[in-house]
Amino acid sequence: MTAPSTAPAPPSRGGRWIQQWDPEDETFWNETGEKVARRNLLFSVLSEHIGFSIWTMWSVLVLFMGPEYGLTPADKFLLTSMVTLVGAVVRVPYTFAVxxxxxxxxxxxxxxxxxxxxxxxxxxxxxxTSFNTFLLVGLLAGIGGGNFASSMTNINAFFPLRKKGWALGLNAGGGNIGVPVIQLIALAVIGASGGPRVLLGIYIPLIVVAAALSALKMDNLASVKNDTGAAVDSAKDGHTWIMSFLYIGTFGSFIGFSFAFGQVLQVQFGRTPLQAAYVTFIGPLLGSLIRPLGGWLADKYGGAKITLYNYVGMGAATAVLVFASMQKSLPLFVTAFVVLFVLSGLGNGSTFKMIPGIFHTKALAKGLTGDEAAAYGRRLSGASMGLIGAVGALGGVGINLAFRQSFLSNGSGTGAFVTFLVYYALCFAVTWAVYLRRTAAKPEATAAAETKPQLSYAEV
Incomplete structure (x- = not known):
């Protein structure tokens, strides 16, 4: 147990730097830490929220691009794939930038x-405007995807382990909701017969406001330092890559479907831009709102268990999508797609909660306790989050490329959905085999054996 904090407020220096920060100290947390952490969380969410909107703005802009733009559906899927790719790649340097x-x-x-x-x-x-020009400008929008990685790394350092699932879920959910918000604004613009420049003109002043509020209200933590050794250690740890694989299934699905949903409705079901915009925001909105619940459930019941059952649901929803796609049933298709969005959001929260829990469990298995175990867990989980977030976002690239190929090959998205179904089944198997199977059968334990650290991930 840590010693009580003797300082009622964290010492600071110029430029809003906090020199001492110990969220695991309950006295410090209750007297000072929680208030500061929540304030930083709020304004981190605002900036990340707008970052998500800018990253995914091309999912909306392509709805404005009718035949007069000269782009084929394959061109549009390629454009959104490349935007997603940049957003995934920049997450790595954004993690270290904090x-x-x-x-x-x-x-x-x-x-x-x-x-x-x-x-x-x-x-x-x-x-x-040429396709290559659109592609180049679209690539620039990818930087908005990096805001997630830096925001999550930053907020991870502010909160104690027992609160990370809720805090990271709220931070990520508030950011994710930038996707449906820009889609809702686009719906209003299209409904008012406005053009894409109206939509973009709305966001320019909002970006300025977000930057100004970050300057006025946020803090830097001096204790957050880049640890090259931690980055190398996390990259060598198999759990980083296993969690990346699982995060492809949850967040990769969320961001990939966010880019592709409107285009699928237009190409496969012949919806107009306005008709597509009326429903495209629903899935990302619900998926974003439920992400904190996924983190909370993971805190309460264990992230591995929630993730496992979530993949069952994602597989079932995808099977319904395959049927709806083959039957050309628009109501069933939209319903199942929205359910899949919700489950991807829930899984985002539970998988990201698993990361600090896994490394904390490894620390306990090494015989570390108290502050040492917490420090070990923070060190490796913080280093791994950027990499996991980056690889997970690559799932969005795969989804858009899968849709592109499916429409080029047979004119529908059915083939892509079958591929997604197989992937979710693999994610289910990996979650069970790695994080739950080992605790399924426990041998008779003596009192001495009970005191020996055990590597068990069922509750992470």
Whole structure:
């Protein structure tokens, strides 16, 4: 048990740096830490939220791009795939940027950088612009995907282990909700017969506001430092790659479907841009709102258990999608797709909660206790989150490329859904085999054996 904190407030220096931060100390947390952590969480969510909106704005902009733009459905799926790819790749350097610049300082920088793709899109969004130009400007929007990684790394350091599932779920859910919000705004713009530049013009001042509020309200933690050894250790740890595989299934699905849903409705079911916009926001909205619940359930029942059952649900929803796609049933298709969105959001929360729990469990198995175990868990989980988030986002690339190939091959998304169903089955098997099977049958234990650290992941 840690010693009670003697300081009622964290010592700071110029530039809003906090020198001492110990969220595992309950006295410190109750007197000072929780208030500071919640304030940073709030404004981190705002910046990350707008980052998600800018990252996924091309899922909306392609709805505005009618025949006069000269782009085929395959061109549009390729465009959104490349935007997703950049968003995945930049998550790695964004993770390390928090320790280099400070969480507050990097939030200001990363929010301000969102002006570049937004203004660039505002300039080029008109018929006659070449596909290569759209592709280049779309690649710029990928930087919005990096905000998630830096935000999660930053917030992970502010909260104690017992609160991480809720805090990370709320942070990520608040960011994820940037996807349906920009889609809702697009619906209003399309409904009012406005063009894509109206949509982009709305976001430019919002970006400025987010950067300014980050400067005024957030803090840097001096204790957050880049640890090259931790990055190497996490990359060598098999659990980092196993969790990346599982996160492809949850977050990769969420972001991939967010980009593709409207296009699938247009291409496969002949919906107009307005008709597509009326329903595309529902899935991302519900999936974002339920992510904190996934984290909370993981805190309460264990992330591995929630993740396992969640993949059962995702597999069932995908099987219904295959049937609806073959039967060309739009109501059933939309319903099943929305359910799949909800489950992907729930799984996002439970899988990300597993990460700090896994490394904390490994620390206990090494014989570490108290502060040492907490420090070990924070060190490796923080280093692994950026990599897991980046690899997971690559699932969105795969989903859009799978849809592109499926439509090129047979004119529908059925083949892509079958592929997703197989992947979810693999995720179920991996979750069970790695994190639950080992605890399914426990041998008779003596009192001495009970005191020996055991590597058990059922509750992570």
């Amino acid at each position: 320790a280099i610049f400070g969480g507050r300082n990097w939030t200001i920088i990363s929010a301000s950088l969102l002006l570049v793709p937004t203004i660039a899109a505002f300039v080029v969004m008109e018929p006659g």
